Structures are given as C-alpha cells and as structure tokens.
Amino acid sequence: MxxxxxxxxxxxxxxxxxxxxxxxxxxxxxxxxxxxxxxxxxxxxxxxxxxxxxxxxxxxxxxxxxxxxxxxxxxxxxxxxxxxxxxxxxxxxxxxxxxxxxxxxxxxxxxxxxxxxxxxxxxxxxxxxxxxxxxxxxxxxxxxxxxxxxxxxxxxxxxxxxxxxxxxxxxxxxxxxxxxxxxxxQKFIQPKAAGVASTLVLENGFPAYEISANYGIGTSIVDGSIQPDTWRVDKKRGIILEQILGTKNEFHHFDQHEKLIVSKENQKDQEKFCLNRNEIKKVCEALRKIEDVYLKPIDVEFGIDPQGELYIFQTRALVENQSTTLLTIDRNETKSHVLLGEGNYAIPGVATGRLVYVESWSQLSSGQIKLTDQDILIAHLTTNVWTSYLDKVKGIITCEGSP
The missing domain is CATH 3.30.1490.20 (ATP-grasp fold, A domain)
Known part of the structure; x- marks a missing residue:
C-alpha cells in the first residue's frame, strides 16, 4: 500500500x-x-x-x-x-x-x-x-x-x-x-526598512515605479496604520518624479523575545526619508527585472536588511482592469517633433484628438461650432460661461482660462 x-x-x-x-x-x-x-x-x-x-x-x-x-x-x-x-x-x-x-x-x-x-x-x-x-x-x-x-x-x-x-x-x-x-x-528577514512597490501608480495607472516604505517590517504599511514615505520614479530614466514624506509615526519590529512590537518613531527619523537614493534605485531595478519576466504590471513586498541587501518577499501580477490605456508623453522625446505651441499646464495629462480652434464663446452658444468627446479645444481665453460646453472634450489649451 x-x-x-x-x-x-x-x-x-x-x-x-x-x-x-x-x-x-x-x-x-x-x-x-x-x-x-x-x-x-x-x-x-x-x-x-x-x-x-x-x-x-x-x-x-x-x-x-x-x-x-x-x-x-x-x-x-x-x-x-x-x-x-x-x-x-x-x-x-x-x-x-x-x-x-x-x-x-x-x-x-x-x-x-x-x-x-x-x-x-x-x-x-x-x-x-x-x-x-x-x-x-x-x-x-x-x-x-x-x-x-x-x-x-x-x-x-x-x-x-x-x-x-x-x-x-x-x-x-x-x-x-x-x-x-x-x-x-519562508525565512524571516528583520529589515531596517520595508514596504511595497509596483510598476505603475495604482491610483491612476500612470506608468511609473511607485514605492511606499517605512522603517521596520512592512506590516505597518500593509495594515494601513501609518502614512509611509512614497516615491514615483520614471521607468525609462530613473528620475524621481515625486516624493512624499510620510508621517511614519510608528514602526513594527520583533524584540529579543520574538514578540511583535509597535514602537513610536523618533521625530528625527520621521522628518527624513526611510530609503536613500541608492536603495530606491535597487528597488526600481528589481521591479524592472521582474516585470521583464511577467510582461505585465506587477507589485512586490520588499525589505532592506541592516547591511543594505534588498530582499523581495513576494510578488504577483496585478489584477487586470478594464480601464482605457493612460496616455503619457516624455518631455525629452518632444524635442524631436515639430513644435506647434507651448505654455504652462494647469492639470497634467496627455490626450489625442481633433484640434478645434474657437475664437469666441458666441461660436459655441450659437451652435456655430459643436464640440464632441473626441475634440481638443484651442482658445485664447476661456471663462466660467464656457463650462457647460467643455465637460466632454478630451483637452483644453488656452493662454488664459477658467475652468
């Protein structure tokens, strides 16, 4: 038998x-x-x-x-x-x-x-x-x-x-x-800092590395008990696009008796980022290698030990959603294209569509020009009275404007 x-x-x-x-x-x-x-x-x-x-x-x-x-x-x-x-x-x-x-x-x-x-x-x-x-x-x-x-x-x-x-x-x-x-x-690693990271920004799908971390083990992030430090990093150039200093008012660790302890973070450590630039670079490089294998967005849980070694504890392919692809553009890449115009932005984003020039609000109110959800409006000036005509357009380009 x-x-x-x-x-x-x-x-x-x-x-x-x-x-x-x-x-x-x-x-x-x-x-x-x-x-x-x-x-x-x-x-x-x-x-x-x-x-x-x-x-x-x-x-x-x-x-x-x-x-x-x-x-x-x-x-x-x-x-x-x-x-x-x-x-x-x-x-x-x-x-x-x-x-x-x-x-x-x-x-x-x-x-x-x-x-x-x-x-x-x-x-x-x-x-x-x-x-x-x-x-x-x-x-x-x-x-x-x-x-x-x-x-x-x-x-x-x-x-x-x-x-x-x-x-x-x-x-x-x-x-x-x-x-x-x-x-x-799995063997437990007692990290000096730990967190989660993904190959896109989870809240909007923007294609950048997103890293969230805190001192100690990563349970303080997973359970949502603290506001961690957060970085968003350009995937092509490795440039930090955004970094947000979290409150990090507490951290989790094990004491000498193998008991999980929640400790208050000292003010000095709260006021600085828990990962340095070299450690951020290591996390981004690991994300790149893993995504190259999966060929789709992934996230990981990671920790950095006291000697600076990066460990990946687990990974997964992110659950696919049905949202439309987020369009982005690299400012450096625009240098190789013909410049039609330039200016400051109020709301960052990228859109493609039919460019429609509107000289005055009366062209919209009279029905002379009708905007669709495939159009990008170009106007010298927009004001609040334009609002009802602009709620469906893909984008707005103005010299002065409200909204």
Missing part, C-alpha cells in the same frame, strides 16, 4: 495547481537573476485536503459548500459553520510523517535555531490574474519553535474558512471541496 508521505510528498514541483498562487509566483521570482528571495519551501495544496480527511472535516465542508450556493440566504449559518470548521482545523492533528517532512525542510532554510520564519498562505484564488484576495488569508511572522510553525500552518489553513473567503470562493469555484490551500514557509 502507498504510504501517506508517498501520496502527498512535499517535494512536489511548484506548479500553480499544486502549490497555489503565492508559491507559484515565488517559484518564478526565485529563478530571476539578481533577485534575492529569502529561502523558502512550499507545502502543496493536497496536504491540506489530506489533513481535512484525516480530521473528519469533509462532512462539514460539504455542508458549507451547499450553503455557499446561496450565500446571502445562508449568511448567518455560514458564519457559524465557518467558525466551527476553523476551530476543528486549529485543534486537528497533522500526520506524523508529514510533520516530520516539514520540519526537516524547515531545518534546511535556517542557519541557526535562532532564525525566525514566516508562514504565508498560498491559496488557489490568491494572487491570480483575476483576483488577488489580498488580506483575506493569514500570514504569520516571527516563528521560532517547531510547534509554533506547525500551529501556524494550521492557522493559515483555517483562515481559508472565514466568511469573506467563502464569498470569494463561491464566485470562482463550483465546489469548495475542490479548493485546497498551499502554504509557504
């Missing part, structure tokens, strides 16, 4: 269907030259399914699956059942052979018994191209003992059965029973 450990080997290849979204992306990340990733290993999704079978959870999950077919009608019952399943998972027993295999791999990524590790979720619907599910699953940092790691793995599995996750699962999966969660066990 095939043994349990043979059937559910944790040496499985890092295939998306086997290890989930986060581990899949870490596998890609680890193969990119010049990118430093803390040592890690995946626990495949099948291990969770086997655990649920051994701990008699399938009947509860089957019932939850039936209720989730009409989530709104069964919301209160789902909430109760979710808490019940979560508790059974946390109190469940992990197969001895599997536990031993996990601990053997854990030993390989530690340089000493004092090294801390992180246990992260790696769900099938996590960090995909259609949904990120950011913040729905647990990640547990600063783990030291073998017992803490095993308990954290079960807690991460249990986080797959909170009500918000079930709602998301019901949208993307026909059966919750077919859903298993992978887990990532």
């Amino acid at each position: 095939q043994s349990f450990s043979d059937a559910y080997s944790i040496d499985t290849q890092s295939d998306y269907q086997k290890v989930g979204g986060k581990a899949h992306h870490l596998s890609i990340l680890s193969k990119i030259g010049g990118i430093h990733v803390p040592e890690w290993f995946p626990i495949p999704c099948q291990i969770m399914k086997a655990f649920c079978i051994e701990n008699n959870l399938l009947t509860d999950i089957q019932y939850l699956n039936e209720l989730a077919q009409d989530y709104q009608a069964n919301e209160s019952t789902i909430a109760i059942l979710c808490r019940h399943i979560q508790e059974k998972i946390k109190q469940g027993t992990l197969n001895f052979q599997i536990a031993e295999s996990i601990l053997a791999k854990l030993k390989k990524i530690r340089n000493s018994e004092d090294d801390l590790v992180v246990v992260r979720s790696s769900g099938m619907i996590e960090d995909s191209t259609i949904t990120s599910c950011a913040g729905l699953f647990d990640s547990i940092l600063g783990l030291k003992t073998d017992e803490e790691v095993i308990d954290a793995i079960k807690s991460v599995w249990a986080s797959g059965f909170n009500e918000r996750v079930i709602l998301q699962k019901s949208k993307f999966f026909s059966s919750l029973i077919d859903f298993e969660m992978g887990v990532v066990v």
Whole structure:
C-alpha cells in the first residue's frame, strides 16, 4: 500500500495547481537573476485536503459548500459553520510523517535555531490574474519553535474558512471541496526598512515605479496604520518624479523575545526619508527585472536588511482592469517633433484628438461650432460661461482660462 508521505510528498514541483498562487509566483521570482528571495519551501495544496480527511472535516465542508450556493440566504449559518470548521482545523492533528517532512525542510532554510520564519498562505484564488484576495488569508511572522510553525500552518489553513473567503470562493469555484490551500514557509528577514512597490501608480495607472516604505517590517504599511514615505520614479530614466514624506509615526519590529512590537518613531527619523537614493534605485531595478519576466504590471513586498541587501518577499501580477490605456508623453522625446505651441499646464495629462480652434464663446452658444468627446479645444481665453460646453472634450489649451 502507498504510504501517506508517498501520496502527498512535499517535494512536489511548484506548479500553480499544486502549490497555489503565492508559491507559484515565488517559484518564478526565485529563478530571476539578481533577485534575492529569502529561502523558502512550499507545502502543496493536497496536504491540506489530506489533513481535512484525516480530521473528519469533509462532512462539514460539504455542508458549507451547499450553503455557499446561496450565500446571502445562508449568511448567518455560514458564519457559524465557518467558525466551527476553523476551530476543528486549529485543534486537528497533522500526520506524523508529514510533520516530520516539514520540519526537516524547515531545518534546511535556517542557519541557526535562532532564525525566525514566516508562514504565508498560498491559496488557489490568491494572487491570480483575476483576483488577488489580498488580506483575506493569514500570514504569520516571527516563528521560532517547531510547534509554533506547525500551529501556524494550521492557522493559515483555517483562515481559508472565514466568511469573506467563502464569498470569494463561491464566485470562482463550483465546489469548495475542490479548493485546497498551499502554504509557504519562508525565512524571516528583520529589515531596517520595508514596504511595497509596483510598476505603475495604482491610483491612476500612470506608468511609473511607485514605492511606499517605512522603517521596520512592512506590516505597518500593509495594515494601513501609518502614512509611509512614497516615491514615483520614471521607468525609462530613473528620475524621481515625486516624493512624499510620510508621517511614519510608528514602526513594527520583533524584540529579543520574538514578540511583535509597535514602537513610536523618533521625530528625527520621521522628518527624513526611510530609503536613500541608492536603495530606491535597487528597488526600481528589481521591479524592472521582474516585470521583464511577467510582461505585465506587477507589485512586490520588499525589505532592506541592516547591511543594505534588498530582499523581495513576494510578488504577483496585478489584477487586470478594464480601464482605457493612460496616455503619457516624455518631455525629452518632444524635442524631436515639430513644435506647434507651448505654455504652462494647469492639470497634467496627455490626450489625442481633433484640434478645434474657437475664437469666441458666441461660436459655441450659437451652435456655430459643436464640440464632441473626441475634440481638443484651442482658445485664447476661456471663462466660467464656457463650462457647460467643455465637460466632454478630451483637452483644453488656452493662454488664459477658467475652468
């Protein structure tokens, strides 16, 4: 008979269907030259399914699956059942052979018994191209003992059965029973500064590197407890387009007892940026290398250790949206084109369309000229009375003007 450990080997290849979204992306990340990733290993999704079978959870999950077919009608019952399943998972027993295999791999990524590790979720619907599910699953940092790691793995599995996750699962999966969660066990890096970064500006899609960071570990940014320092960097020339000094009134770190501490930041450090220009350059270079592999916008979580080494903890392709492409232009590139006119801008942006010159407001009010949503207005002067005629145009070019 095939043994349990043979059937559910944790040496499985890092295939998306086997290890989930986060581990899949870490596998890609680890193969990119010049990118430093803390040592890690995946626990495949099948291990969770086997655990649920051994701990008699399938009947509860089957019932939850039936209720989730009409989530709104069964919301209160789902909430109760979710808490019940979560508790059974946390109190469940992990197969001895599997536990031993996990601990053997854990030993390989530690340089000493004092090294801390992180246990992260790696769900099938996590960090995909259609949904990120950011913040729905647990990640547990600063783990030291073998017992803490095993308990954290079960807690991460249990986080797959909170009500918000079930709602998301019901949208993307026909059966919750077919859903298993992978887990990532990763060596913990105690950074002097950490944050998140992306290859576009998230609020408007502008194609620049966007970096947000704070002192200490990145949880203060992820949980939104502070206003971080932010930089937006030109992707072609590496020039900082904008930098915003955050309040950074607190930072998170682990003390000598492996306890997460929230400390108040001193005023001197608050009044300066937590990353220097060389560190910003390192983050941008890492973003470029990763985006060159993905060929689409990505974001990362990163940390910089006390020696100045940049580590990328995780990455994902950003969820695609249906917004129109944002048009941009490089001022240096305009030098090779014929200059039609120049001036100061009130609102930055780029547009293409039909240029329509309007000499006076009466041409609009009389209907002599009718502007469309494909037009760019050119006028010597605009005033407030023009407003009702300008709400749909792509752009406005004036010497003087309101709005």
